[in-house]
Amino acid sequence: MSGLIRAEFRKVLTTKLWWGMLLGSMALAALGVIGQIASNGTSGNDTPGLDTTQTQQSVFSSAGAAGIFIMIVGIIGITTEYRHFTSRPTFLIEPRRGRVIVAKLLVFAVVGIVYSLVCVAEAIAIAVPWLSLKNVSVGWESKQIIAVLALTALGVAIYALVGVGIGVLIHNQIAAVIGSLAYFLVIENLISIIPGVKVIHKFLPGATANAITDLGHYNHDLLRWWQGAILLIAWGLFFAVLGWVLTVRSDVP
């Protein structure tokens, strides 16, 4: 298994994808931090002031933007094997295909943690000097900020599991990437506003991911942070197991 995990790390590190997506994550995280600080207090923006714990948590959890990117990396990590038929040598060397899936889940979770740590560091590097310029002190002493940073990293790592799970389920790379982006960016938001079905929204993957960083449970439409974490892991594993049952065991193209 250790050889398998080292091989999966090598697969990630010997292509350009991982740092391209990392740059994307960093750009989106920066946009989130800058946008929230710059827009705070402007007319029409009724979020609480920058000195509140709630807003500071929200600013720092912008690092969670890496989540959607690591999800795509996870999807591609699986589907590229089928797209370029490297599934053949992979499954020739490890005929117990389930172990390959488990190794990918672990490796992409670690890559996700790396992504999130980079983005968290970036969020701190942008927000802390800027807030001090505005004479706003960051509430480190409440430990709430530290906890949110840790939970942001956790959420991003779980997103990697979801990505691998989706890739296991849908081998067509284009369909899996486009489909999951459409779901997380559009479809789930639609579900959240349609009367009647919006009660299920908080149990869906995107909402559970948002719940993880909502430590103070400020948004009552979301689950508690730990409920969100458990449910999002369950979603990732559900996709992976479903994919395992439906497709991975069958003949390799």
Added chain:
Amino acid sequence: MRVGEPPGRIVVAALSKTFAGGIRAVDNLSFTVEPGSVTGFLGPNGAGKTTTLRMILGLVRPTSGTATVGGRRYVALPNPLRHVGACLEASSFYPGRTARNHLRVYCAHAGLPGKRAAEVLELVGLSAAGRRRVKGFSLGMRQRLALATAMLGDPPVLIMDEPTNGLDPEGIRWLRGFLRELAGQGRTILVSSHLLAEVQQTVDRVVILSAGRCVRQGSMAELAGGRGPTTLVRTPQVDALMAVLTSRGVGLTRVDATAVRIDGLPVPDIGHAAFEAGCEIHEMRADQADLERVFFELTSQPPSQPHVGPTYGQPPYQPPYQPPYQGPGQGGPW
């Protein structure tokens, strides 16, 4: 193969595969491949060669029957890379990864040192291209890289699916020498092709497949000998010669207006018959390089039906072989 290792024998027993949609790609196929030999796995496109190889390799699940390597199913082999090397179609590469990194991924996977990547690149003559991305590789280079991947674990068994595809004549010659060398080391080599001529000089034995069934297996000498000697005779009086031979029940085929191919009759007997019939002989030679015709006849018809070909007066193929015909340049160890 190193001394003391189990024999790398491949045994396919009553193997069948029916795909969704009811297509029976492989039908009750049985054959054995012995260590120390190169076995050609032959048949026209769609005969079921690739499906069979994938079942041996555990990529495709058989509908029934078994395939084992060294007595075990592929999926039960511990660290299969060290036991079986496989070259499927030469397209299993991530285009943006370099050849060296491609190999290093699988080195890590199988617990081999990273320097093994450089060794196998050297082995297939790709050292200079090791740090280039695979997307810039020609088909011939991809074939070599696939072979390098298969050789990573220094396996006693090598299974290759149409490895000559995309190779230039120089590459094909190189591959022949390479496979002979490996077989000489005692390894088991199973190589598929849809062209007999392409592997004729490389293989010791053949397994011939048609419509998912084995229509023939044996040594190259047996393949030729199954028909007995074949002689090509060129004469202006073709009709007279054919009449006298047909009246004796000899199998023959008209080649063109002045030539006839005669099966199973020794050359002196043909000469005598021609003399009696008053035929003027312009050419008479053993037509032993005619395996392609045997191959074509075996694979161009359903194996269960009696032979009905473009020949006349020729008996259908009888499964019990005649004594192998040991013509020069065929059979024997190479």
